[in-house]
Amino acid sequence: MLGNKDVMVLDDEPIVGERLRPALEKDGFQVEVFTDSSAALERLKKKTFAVLVTDVKMRGPSGMDVLRFVRENAPGTKVIVITGYATIETSHEADALGAVHFVPKPFKVKDIVKLVTKSSRRA
Amino acid sequence: MSMLARVRAKLAILEATEELSASILRARALESEGALTASQGRKVLRDVSAAAALLRDAARAVPAAEAPRFHPLLDRLETYQRLLEANQALAERQGGNPGVIPARGEIVRDKEIEVARLLDDVVAEDRSSAMRTLEVAQIAPPVLIGLLVVLFAAIIYSIARALDVPIRRFRGYTGRIAAGDFSLISPARTYRDEFTDLALAVNEMLAELRAQQDRGVKAAKLAAVGTLTSGIAHELNNPLNNIAITTEALMEDLPKLDDEEKWRLLQDIYFETERAGEIVKSLLDFTRKEKPDMVPLDLVEVMQSTLRLAQNEMAINNIVFSSDLPPDLPRVRGAANQLRQVFLNLLLNAIQAMPGGGRLHVSAGSREEGKVCVEVGDEGTGIPSEILPRVFDPFFTTKEPGKGTGLGLSVSLGIVRQHGGDIRVESEPGKGTVVHVCLIRAEEP
Numbered sequence: 317m318l319g320n321k322d323v324m325v326l327d328d329e330p331i332v333g334e335r336l337r338p339a340l341e342k343d344g345f346q347v348e349v350f351t352d353s354s355a356a357l358e359r360l361k362k363k364t365f366a367v368l369v370t371d372v373k374m375r376g377p378s379g380m381d382v383l384r385f386v387r388e389n390a391p392g393t394k395v396i397v398i399t400g401y402a403t404i405e406t407s408h409e410a411d412a413l414g415a416v417h418f419v420p421k422p423f424k425v426k427d428i429v430k431l432v433t434k435s436s437r438r439a
Numbered sequence: 440m441s442m443l444a445r446v447r448a449k450l451a452i453l454e455a456t457e458e459l460s461a462s463i464l465r466a467r468a469l470e471s472e473g474a475l476t477a478s479q480g481r482k483v484l485r486d487v488s489a490a491a492a493l494l495r496d497a498a499r500a501v502p503a504a505e506a507p508r509f510h511p512l513l514d515r516l517e518t519y520q521r522l523l524e525a526n527q528a529l530a531e532r533q534g535g536n537p538g539v540i541p542a543r544g545e546i547v548r549d550k551e552i553e554v555a556r557l558l559d560d561v562v563a564e565d566r567s568s569a570m571r572t573l574e575v576a577q578i579a580p581p582v583l584i585g586l587l588v589v590l591f592a593a594i595i596y597s598i599a600r601a602l603d604v605p606i607r608r609f610r611g612y613t614g615r616i617a618a619g620d621f622s623l624i625s626p627a628r629t630y631r632d633e634f635t636d637l638a639l640a641v642n643e644m645l646a647e648l649r650a651q652q653d654r655g656v657k658a659a660k661l662a663a664v665g666t667l668t669s670g671i672a673h674e675l676n677n678p679l680n681n682i683a684i685t686t687e688a689l690m691e692d693l694p695k696l697d698d699e700e701k702w703r704l705l706q707d708i709y710f711e712t713e714r715a716g717e718i719v720k721s722l723l724d725f726t727r728k729e730k731p732d733m734v735p736l737d738l739v740e741v742m743q744s745t746l747r748l749a750q751n752e753m754a755i756n757n758i759v760f761s762s763d764l765p766p767d768l769p770r771v772r773g774a775a776n777q778l779r780q781v782f783l784n785l786l787l788n789a790i791q792a793m794p795g796g797g798r799l800h801v802s803a804g805s806r807e808e809g810k811v812c813v814e815v816g817d818e819g820t821g822i823p824s825e826i827l828p829r830v831f832d833p834f835f836t837t838k839e840p841g842k843g844t845g846l847g848l849s850v851s852l853g854i855v856r857q858h859g860g861d862i863r864v865e866s867e868p869g870k871g872t873v874v875h876v877c878l879i880r881a882e883e884p
Binding site: 335338 | 681691
């Protein structure tokens with residue numbers, strides 16, 4: 317939805333959140349970083365985010381589980397999937413579950429920022 | 440002479456003597472009515488001659504040993520016949536009744552009576568001997584059948600015995616084949632028979648099974664390599680990504696960063712490169728192909744040298760150590776360095792399962808079925824039963840990223856399996872875990 321500048325970053329690698337947060341905040345986004353997918357799901361139940369940037373393979377619920385949850389409960393939230401396991405199958409799966417972008421690791425921080433900005437502007 | 444022929448001969452004699460008796464009786468019947476006419480006399484003569492011929496024929500068929508019995512009878516009979524002929528001839532010459540000169544008639548009648556008596560004797564004796572023969576003939580078949588049954592039983596028993604030994608041997612073979620031992624059957628006997636053919640057929644089958652097993656192992660290895668490769672790719676990608684984005688941040692914000700921030704970012708990069716190095720090293724461990732020398736080892740010695748390596752780690756983490764390592768453990772065949780790697784892996788896992796400290800217990804001993812086992816037990820968090828089957832999967836780890844690659848247990852399992860042994864994990868969440876490593880006892884020369 318327009319105007320919403322809340323972004324969640326979910327990746328069990330702490331460095332990912334540590335690098336994305338300052339970069340996104342520089343562009344005016346409110347960033348919440350999670351390294352635990354269960355905790356992230358709890359948060360998603362309570363707050364609607366404009367964009368979710370999430371990894372796929374994590375301990376506990378996977379990125380796809382989170383994607384499914386968002387599709388059912390927060391369809392307005394745009395999801396960008398980042399992953400170290402970028403196969404055709406995974407990308408199809410993410411696509412089918414409604415992800416707007418699929419980004420393989422290693423990625424560039426500025427690319428993610430660009431994608432987040434674009435997605436937050438979409439209806 | 441066969442029993443049957445003998446009986447036949449006796450019957451012939453009996454028949455003949457009956458005929459002769461009958462004809463003599465007829466003759467006497469005629470004589471008792473009065474003197475015989477010429478034609479009557481001729482009739483009697485014919486009658487008696489025929490019967491006598493019959494008897495002589497029958498007597499010839501009799502076995503040589505018994506022939507003398509009939510001599511008196513045959514003699515009298517001949518005399519009787521000559522008397523009858525003489526009488527008849529006289530009667531014919533005289534043209535009247537051969538009735539006769541009483542004196543001749545007497546002689547003839549005396550002779551008749553003698554012959555008749557002898558005939559009766561013969562008959563009596565022959566009848567009883569015929570009966571005896573019949574009795575024997577009656578017993579003989581059942582006795583023969585009885586003997587045949589016993590013979591068959593003996594034959595079947597000896598055949599069964601002869602088959603029992605090879606069949607038992609083959610049970611042994613199938614038993615060990617079922618257990619997975621595909622070594623070929625070596626010849627057990629010096630002669631060749633159907634069991635040899637069976638053994639050859641089984642050996643062919645074993646060769647094919649082994650080839651299949653090899654193909655299966657190769658395929659599994661390839662599949663494992665595939666999994667491994669994609670797993671490695673994924674695993675390496677994370678440190679790689681971390682290095683990339685950290686370097687990016689450094690380059691973007693270099694002028695804006697103070698020394699401390701720069702230092703932190705560089706440290707992160709350094710740490711991530713080390714992490715990547717560890718992953719590659721584990722990969723190399725996993726795919727090591729050289730077959731190391733297997734020598735007889737004392738597992739207790741191997742464990743004790745490994746414990747020295749883990750001593751520091753235990754001290755740092757407040758681990759209380761106890762052990763039960765017997766001195767005279769039977770030896771196993773193995774590569775000491777590889778087994779040290781396995782034990783170290785288990786010890787480190789146990790230590791890491793007890794972050795606040797706890798007891799670590801190591802034991803070893805001879806177990807059933809010729810196995811020698813080492814057990815490493817901790818009082819840590821334990822492993823939930825849903826996760827338990829996956830602990831040996833490559834890259835499976837419950838640790839945070841950067842702490843352990845998840846390859847330790849899968850590598851350890853590979854090593855132990857290569858040694859012909861197995862690893863078993865028992866765990867109860869909240870109570871602790873025990874890992875059993877079992878190897879096969881070495882055969883001492």
